[in-house]
Amino acid sequence: MNASNPDRDFDPDLPEDFDSAHRDYARLRAQCPVAHTDRLGGFWALTRYEDVAKAAADPRTFTTTVQNVIPKVAFTGRRPPLHLDPPEHTPYRRALNPLLSLEKSEALAPRTRELSRELLAPMVANGGGDICAEFSSYLPVHVFGEWMRVPADWLDTLHDAGRAFILAVHSTRPEAMKETSLALYDMARDLIARRKADPHDPAIDPTSALLAARVDGEPLDDEMIVGTVRQVLVVGMVAPMVMVGSICVHLSRDRDLQTRLREDPSLIPAAVEEFLRLYSPYRGFARTPTRDVEIGGRTICEGEAVAMLYASANRDEAVFPDGDRFVLDRPNIADHLAFGRGPHNCPGVHIARMELRVALEELLAATNGFEVSGPVMPTRWPEIGALSVPLAFT
Template identity: 70%
Template sequence: MTAIPSDFDPEAPEDFDSAHREYARLRRECPVAHTDGLGGFWALSRYEDVRRVASDWASFSTETQNVIPKVAFTGRRPPLHLDPPEHTPFRQALNPLLSQDKVRRLEADTRRFAREMLAPMVERGGGDICTDFSSFLPVRVFGLWMRMPPQWLDTLHDDGRAFVLAVHRNEPELMKATSLRLYDMARDLVRLRREAPEDPAIDPTSALLAAVHGGQSLPEDLLIGAVRQVLVVGIVAPMVLVGSMAVHLARDQELQAQLRADPALVPAAVEEFLRLYTPYRGFARTAVNDTVVGARAIKANDAIALLYCSANRDEAIFPDGDRFVLDRPNIAEHLAFGRGPHNCPGLHLGRMELCVALGELLAATPGGFTLDGPITLSRWPEIGPLTVPLRFG
């Protein structure tokens, strides 16, 4: 069989802007691109292709490979690793706990957490907004939502960050080791809720324990896998996106001052930042049958990356897609939270965290902030910074 030539290199060195330039090239020249890198996969860069494949779970499955690089070495983790209808009871258990009303009740604590974490940075005159702030804030908020024992949160932060870094460095053995530690935490949380059940209307683990499918409780391995999935999935994206927002605003002092002067603009700004700096490029699907996307023949079992970060800059949908436009008329069409049955169930929680994080950062820095050193970037499956040193004032 003739090898398919690579259209791009997913492992090429990147700076803050270079990946977006490369994806713009792919949209123009090769919107359905192939690469041998990271195990080999197809990459969809245009909005309509990404939206269609993300929505068509029957033709493009998430069960075989759901991220690039492939990291699920330690068991299936619902709901992301299952297609409908198998994933449905997991979503039915979790979705009500992530409603706007439930999230609204977490906002005051989230704001308190943010102020506590920013205070030492203000005292020092700056710091790394990712390492010192946005890597911790989602853990605190997620721990509150998961109703985890507070003494577990440092372990969740350390093990979750170690897993993420192992993925970014493409170190399979370290991925496995750190994932297994997170599985241990998931088993401990399930054991705790069996011994001391809580109200399924407010506790995610108890809701999963109470869920039924076909008249039966959820299988133990999938139940633990779901808790394991939930422990990490909501931690990485906010950390990266806060870093991207900080870089953008450090470069655009006029916009930074505008948002600081009028906090009512923050939610609209966050929505445009979600579009402009969508933190995911490696969510994947697997072709169920031989198919054609964008005039390219894709074989059954081929992995396909959904470049959400590229789709959300597609000029056919978002004119001046590389530019920040406050109150963009069609901003609701962005794909930052996915599409179809695997759209992000935590979209309300994510929006709230980001609005609080940005609002509190601006409020804590009346003299403004600037970049104060080199940025370290994430690798697949995310896109954006892991470290962003800032100077306040």
């Protein structure tokens, strides 16, 4: 605890570099595993694996209905399923989960590979570039655009609107967050209107699946469907962009690993899993206790915001020995929390893994080597990792 300021065991507003947050979380795990800060609206942070996993799996005690990220950015309506707990969130997951199966996700791999090559080609011709701004900010938009079946002429607008929202969140500008979020809501309403006028097969179209869903014979609430489509439009854009940037920073530092993966692409799926543990792109989603709870000898009162720091839990040495080190084929890698735990575990796990695998395969295949060639811009809350990574292809 911070004796000079008992309301601030850590300061999430301090300037960060690519590694500094992980150093701070290691300190907190060792000295103050249940930490409090008065910054970003005031919240508690759970840093150890056991505490994070338990809270994520207990929606009765830790609800997502009040606040789901730090800082609080939901100014424009409810967005299922993330903003609801079971059983209210279940119909939305039930409608979307079949469209996110392993089989359907892998069916997108050929197009993902084609898009990766198209986006990398000008970077290769130029000898490098910003892998986030020029590659990984576009790839997930196009892949999710394919999955959502949005009109092709929407993709540039969706990219720009989504990136504007992300940058507004990172700069903690509430009015800009609201403005950019409303632009995404307009796109969601337009897509829903199109599907109502021209229904698609709900077995292959997410928006149509939501419109076709029934609970006790009744359709889902119109505004909740709008919120769900709005959530889906942007949720798959941020994490892959940040992850690709973080992976490139790591491989620039570890040229032996870069060479090994380039020479033996069969190792890439296992490497992606360890990268997900080591560089979980979200610091951790927020929850709100429905009653007073005691964790690690500290009392968190009902209604106080709690951040479950997945990024810290995934480096907890009690679960992952040498947690700050990349270990290929780590024996308990399946225990990592990069995709959450419990009823709000990420439904897009298969698309995410496919996208990262294909992106890394194509980046390594297109280059003989690469290294960071300029300042790396780190993310801010709620993400953690790299938002801008200039690379030189060697």
